[in-house]
Amino acid sequence: MTNPTYLDCNATTPLAPEVREEMMRFFDVEFGNPGSRTHAYGTRAKVAVNEARRHIARVVDAQPEDVIFTSGATESNNIAIFGLAHHGRKKGLTHIVTTQIEHKAVLEPCQRLGEDGFEVTVVAPNEQGWVEPAAIAAAIRPETLLVSVMQVNNETGVVQPVAQIAEALAWHACYFHVDAAQGFGKELDGLRSPRIDLISISGHKVYAPKGVGALIMKRRRGTRPPLRPIMVGGGQEAGLRSGTLPAPLIAALGKAAEVALRDHGARRKACEEFKARALAALEPFDIQLNGDPARTLPSTLNFSIPAIDSEALMVALKEVIAVSNGSACTSNSYELSHVLLAMGLSEERASGALRLSWCHMTPEPDWSAVAAGIRQML
Missing domain, CATH: 3.40.640.10 (Type I PLP-dependent aspartate aminotransferase-like (Major domain))
Structure with a gap:
């Protein structure tokens, strides 16, 4: 495996x-x-x-x-x-x-x-x-x-x-x-x-x-x-x-x-290109971006998909991508993100939030498998 x-x-x-x-x-x-x-x-x-x-x-x-x-x-x-x-x-x-x-x-x-x-x-x-x-x-x-x-x-x-x-x-x-x-x-x-x-x-x-x-x-x-x-x-x-x-x-x-x-410029460019491909793969699912896209690092994507719980989605995708739905420092006892709630997001949207974060060394995931895993949840 x-x-x-x-x-x-x-x-x-x-x-x-x-x-x-x-x-x-x-x-x-x-x-x-x-x-x-x-x-x-x-x-x-x-x-x-x-x-x-x-x-x-x-x-x-x-x-x-x-x-x-x-x-x-x-x-x-x-x-x-x-x-x-x-x-x-x-x-x-x-x-x-x-x-x-x-x-x-x-x-x-x-x-x-x-x-x-x-x-x-x-x-x-x-x-x-x-x-x-x-x-x-x-x-x-x-x-x-x-x-x-x-x-x-x-x-x-x-x-x-x-x-x-x-x-x-x-x-x-x-x-x-x-x-x-x-x-x-x-x-x-x-x-x-x-x-x-x-x-x-x-x-x-x-x-x-x-x-x-x-x-x-x-x-x-x-x-x-x-x-x-x-x-x-x-x-x-x-x-x-x-x-x-x-x-x-x-x-x-x-x-x-x-x-x-x-290497700041080269790393940033690589992350921007990765983000563009991630957004293209997720486009069919009408994702809700959490956070101002004009102010977000090119290496991070936080989004929610209506009617999908992030915990269930992470389980569905665990063989394809390793992701998180919040801070690793509070993951031992999962609770809704204090950050997303402070932004005024509903509890439903916050509970469905998923965070993808990558770097210049990240290999390309199988986006088709990611999309298939999301479809199974819909």
Whole structure:
């Protein structure tokens, strides 16, 4: 039995060949600890880590020393949000603004702070799945500490107007955090705004391994956001993230960032062409697109088919394509997508939503078999 075609790249991506090669070199040959100062193994590992910082920083127009390595975007989000809490309390800045369509790795830390004395304003998206910059600006108060808005929604693929939101925040001193797990290296311009203070990224969404990510802390007038570590015990990563640096994973993430910048145009073109073929195959079924098609990444398609339940459809198609109907982080206990419901979709339409997500390495699925599986459900 052959494997189905993998169409769940928003959940995790395959390793790019160049990334795998770089990672294995630091597992097998250059296995030194970057913190070892007394021998060449440690020196070479430290050079690789610093080189990775440089490649990651280039993607978002930051400085290499602004890159703090973590285990992934979830940890980066937690450091960004909880790390500002002490400063906020000290300064009387106890208001946070976020959105209804954020990943749970942002919503739950904000909720935790809401239970601990902060006030959290959660802004709704429009029916096309993106948050209006004016709505964010209207939620700001004098006591606002932090605004957190994702770059690309993981369920719909809709690109959020983070550069325009950054412009709308120019008059206020609040910190602006962007969860860029889904868009880093794929959508370049938005993250380059100098008004964005904090950016979270994850390796396994950009063809690097699981278990590595980064928090990028851009300087504003020469000063970094006043983060306090949420984990201590060694002082690595500017005192913000203690623990031995996983040089093989970091070198792999650095290579992934380098290649993402180098091959951005070709990758985007391949994904656009794949999307056109997917839409052509699905056209006979009068699909309902969930999310503004003009603002959606070329590698994501979220749609509903009237009268078809997505769980049943995934079972019907499991031998042909491997797909999802939402975030992998909440799939253990299936519930209707909080993102689609926040957009104002009916429960029936949300229950029928299916997400296809692919990349430049995705082989062509058997679209005729996909169509046949859908017909059986009608």
